[in-house]
Amino acid sequence: MDCDIELEIGAGSEPGEYTVHVVQAPAGGHASGLFTLDVGSILARRAELEATILASSVSARRATPVMELPVRAAGQELFQALFTREVYGTYRASLGAAQHAGQQLRVVLRLAAPELAAMPWEMLFDPETESYLCQTEPLLRHIPAPDYHLNPLDITPPLRILGIVAGPRDLPSLDVETEKKNLAQALAGPVSEGRVELVWTPDGTWDAVQSSLLAGPWHVVHFIGHGDYDYRSDEGRIALEGPDGRSAMVRAVRFMALLSVAAPRPRLVVLNSCSSAEMSRSDLFSGTAASLVRSGVNAVAAMQFAISDSAAIAFAHGFYAAIANGRAVDEAARVGRISVMASPEGTLEWATPALYVRGGSTRLFQLAALPRPPAAAPAQATAPTQATAPTQATAPTQSASQLPGTLRQESQLQAERARQAQLRALYIQASAELRTRHFEQAAELFDDLLTLEPGYRDADALRSSALHRHDLAERYRLAREAEDAQDWGAAAEAYALLEGEADFPDAAERRRDCERRQRVAELQSELRYHAHGGSWQAVVDVAVELEAVDPGAADPEGLTTAARAELELAKERAAREREAKERAARETAAQERAAQEKTAREKAARERAAQQLQRDPEKPPAALPAEMPAARERRAAADWNRPLGFTGGLLLMAAGLLGAAGAADYYWYVYKIESDAYPLIAALGLLVPAALLAMAAAGFPVRSIAGRLALLGAALASFLLGWGGLARMPAGPAVFLTVVQFASALLLAIACFAGTAQRRIAGWVLSASLAAVALAWSQTNTQAFQVFYFLALALAGVLVAWSSRPWKKPAEGKNTP
Numbered sequence: 019m020d021c022d023i024e025l026e027i028g029a030g031s032e033p034g035e036y037t038v039h040v041v042q043a044p045a046g047g048h049a050s051g052l053f054t055l056d057v058g059s060i061l062a063r064r065a066e067l068e069a070t071i072l073a074s075s076v077s078a079r080r081a082t083p084v085m086e087l088p089v090r091a092a093g094q095e096l097f098q099a100l101f102t103r104e105v106y107g108t109y110r111a112s113l114g115a116a117q118h119a120g121q122q123l124r125v126v127l128r129l130a131a132p133e134l135a136a137m138p139w140e141m142l143f144d145p146e147t148e149s150y151l152c153q154t155e156p157l158l159r160h161i162p163a164p165d166y167h168l169n170p171l172d173i174t175p176p177l178r179i180l181g182i183v184a185g186p187r188d189l190p191s192l193d194v195e196t197e198k199k200n201l202a203q204a205l206a207g208p209v210s211e212g213r214v215e216l217v218w219t220p221d222g223t224w225d226a227v228q229s230s231l232l233a234g235p236w237h238v239v240h241f242i243g244h245g246d247y248d249y250r251s252d253e254g255r256i257a258l259e260g261p262d263g264r265s266a267m268v269r270a271v272r273f274m275a276l277l278s279v280a281a282p283r284p285r286l287v288v289l290n291s292c293s294s295a296e297m298s299r300s301d302l303f304s305g306t307a308a309s310l311v312r313s314g315v316n317a318v319a320a321m322q323f324a325i326s327d328s329a330a331i332a333f334a335h336g337f338y339a340a341i342a343n344g345r346a347v348d349e350a351a352r353v354g355r356i357s358v359m360a361s362p363e364g365t366l367e368w369a370t371p372a373l374y375v376r377g378g379s380t381r382l383f384q385l386a387a388l389p390r391p392p393a394a395a396p397a398q399a400t401a402p403t404q405a406t407a408p409t410q411a412t413a414p415t416q417s418a419s420q421l422p423g424t425l426r427q428e429s430q431l432q433a434e435r436a437r438q439a440q441l442r443a444l445y446i447q448a449s450a451e452l453r454t455r456h457f458e459q460a461a462e463l464f465d466d467l468l469t470l471e472p473g474y475r476d477a478d479a480l481r482s483s484a485l486h487r488h489d490l491a492e493r494y495r496l497a498r499e500a501e502d503a504q505d506w507g508a509a510a511e512a513y514a515l516l517e518g519e520a521d522f523p524d525a526a527e528r529r530r531d532c533e534r535r536q537r538v539a540e541l542q543s544e545l546r547y548h549a550h551g552g553s554w555q556a557v558v559d560v561a562v563e564l565e566a567v568d569p570g571a572a573d574p575e576g577l578t579t580a581a582r583a584e585l586e587l588a589k590e591r592a593a594r595e596r597e598a599k600e601r602a603a604r605e606t607a608a609q610e611r612a613a614q615e616k617t618a619r620e621k622a623a624r625e626r627a628a629q630q631l632q633r634d635p636e637k638p639p640a641a642l643p644a645e646m647p648a649a650r651e652r653r654a655a656a657d658w659n660r661p662l663g664f665t666g667g668l669l670l671m672a673a674g675l676l677g678a679a680g681a682a683d684y685y686w687y688v689y690k691i692e693s694d695a696y697p698l699i700a701a702l703g704l705l706v707p708a709a710l711l712a713m714a715a716a717g718f719p720v721r722s723i724a725g726r727l728a729l730l731g732a733a734l735a736s737f738l739l740g741w742g743g744l745a746r747m748p749a750g751p752a753v754f755l756t757v758v759q760f761a762s763a764l765l766l767a768i769a770c771f772a773g774t775a776q777r778r779i780a781g782w783v784l785s786a787s788l789a790a791v792a793l794a795w796s797q798t799n800t801q802a803f804q805v806f807y808f809l810a811l812a813l814a815g816v817l818v819a820w821s822s823r824p825w826k827k828p829a830e831g832k833n834t835p
Contacts, residue, residue, distance in 0.1 A: 205334065
């Protein structure tokens, strides 16, 4: 059509990404766009949308009740996703072009992505004009299938409608008679005018429907019953009645085969059944409505949500009246929606019908004009129209005011049941909003419910609960805003008021966190204040307290680190100053002691000089104080050499013990360089020379040059004897070395006569042990004298170590020889 804007919607390259392309538009052009849509989120809200729409059938006090918000939000989300910038520009231009041509713009959706077919596109809401598209413009879903009927079917009135009501006893019960009366009430006007004829099948079994179809022709099939979606076969189904009265689920393809027995095949099918327009997300034609259109029906009007009786009657009245007046099916669907909007005020059930069309033409029928009735018989215009099929029941044609008393009571009872159902739906909607924590919406819905039915169940208590919880939620919102603004004190106070409330289990934890953050902020401010004033110790003290509250906040801007560095520098400076003072004090004390000692020495020297002068007036006294530094130097040298003497004594003792142990198993004078001789080699060739050299350096047992030369000669002889061995050396060198060691021992014994008693004893024992080497030439009892030799060495080492006594400080002023 010239005033069609056709939008082809397909899948994009990424999950959740879709493309939209303008196939044709009155404004021309082929705009396209790319958009993202969370299909899963909208599908997950189908139950909420259905409850919202059903509950809206109850009258509301406001022009735009709060219950409409979920529907409007879903419609706006779909509109803003579909009508991208370029596509929306084409849409607005096409609206202007259609108005200029005096025609109405029709929106045709070509859904090429299977999951998009399940979207409630009838809710498309334009936020700029604040209007739903399907209320102002025809909107239909185009099924990509060839059109076998390019021209409308010429019909001489009446338009024949075959009504099917299937109420299996194992499914939720249907009041068959009421359903028939509802549709008859909707069609009472066209039926009385002879433009529509409604005939019902005897029952809802396959055979009854087939027999009625064969008794055609039928232009429209109107089905009232149950339908669902079979996820196992991935196809829509409707429920007919089996021979036993139980449900017989018929897949859409089988139902289409059943309709094909009619001649001609019905061009329009209306499905007033639950979930009849629900579609699979993986198969574009899996829904009952889409499958029927694909299989050959020109158009199918189906209900994508459950619908109330009043809305079903209003839609059928407007829809069929428009068809009977020659309107196209898409325009008839729009008229039907407008009829639903008439009562009650604020209802949203106009979004429930969905129209599926194949091909490009939506004008299904061309009805011939009815002859004017004779003026003399106006009453015959309202006479009931009889069914042409003798085996089918005739539809009642009386209006509600013309029904007899019993039927009027039944109608009132049915209206009351509908009202109670609507009240329950409104109660469920309000309870759902309360459960999802939409407290303001829940309170307004309970207000609507209590306005319609004061004292309804526990609605008053739930309303009070919703208001109270809304007040708490507002406090929580303000607390979160204060927390986001880092106003920790205000946030903590607000959270404290919410502690213990089940809706806000995190209030206590958030209060503690805000108090902690408040304390951190205060301490950090104090820390910065101290840092600005250079009070480094106070900075560190505050940082310690901060670390206990929040370790990560204890060093703001590195101030704590800088303060500790400053304190370390101050401590080092104080230590250096203290050390300098102590050193100066020690030096002063030393100087004072030295002065006192000097004074004492000078005094003593004067006294000795005076005494000497008294004894021998002719001889002047010596300068005794000048001799004291030399004595101190001698004592210092003795103290310095003591450790070497002690070390030499220990080495000599070790040599004696090792040699005694080795000599016990091996004769010294016959040993060779073998494994058994290694202890003797180590004792004589290594330890004894090392010990003698250490003692010579230390001045043990005597400090004279002769004594030290004697020790060096003995060390050399012992070294050569130890590594040469008597058995392997020529007799001459062996005798010479023995004589050298013997002579060195004799010289050492002579030199020891000038020492102290302790040193004389140590020297004589050492001399005896060294001289005993001459006994090695004796062949009488070699092992005995060898053991004696080494034991003597060990004893000499003990005496030397004991006499050195490095731990004992010599007496002040004593001149050690």
